[in-house]
Amino acid sequence: MLDTNEHERACEGEATERPREATPVSELTPRELGMRGEDIAAAYLERHGWAVLERNWRCDFGEVDIVAREDGRGSDVVLLEVKTRLALGERADVMPELAVDRAKRDRYRMLALCYVVAHPEVETVRFDVIAINVVREGGARLRHLSGAFSLDS
Secondary structure (H helix, E strand, C coil): CCCCCCCEEECCCCCCCCCCCCCCCCCHHHHHHHHHHHHHHHHHHCCCCCCEEEEEEEEEEEEEEEEEHHHHEEEEEEEEEEEEEECHHHCCCCCCHHHCHHHHHHHHHHHHHHHHCCCCCCEEEEEEEEEEEEEECCEEEEEEEEECCCCCC
């Protein structure tokens, strides 16, 4: 289970606009919903002064959804896993962040090592999770869990 007790920073209630795509959210495939969630997360980070360095960065161990810097500069990077779920009607209490299980955290640790090897200027890496509940057409609730896990936890 994901430990979020003192590391969770709630950023709920921020309105998010649905991109001008005709497909209703209830008809999106899981992949399309995930891509829409990553778009929402990247826009959220940029609105809050973050520099999004890369999206869908890949190496042999998998993919990082978003690589960013919190202050937009410096040598510290944050690897962000974005989890998006439909939370319509009776599903309003779904918690996407719980999908970041031990295997996903272990994979992100390997991805961090690959990223540092590929980018030797990086001094430290932090792992965040952005959980998005799509609550209605054109509306989503976002939670940003800063420091959701570490290299050794």
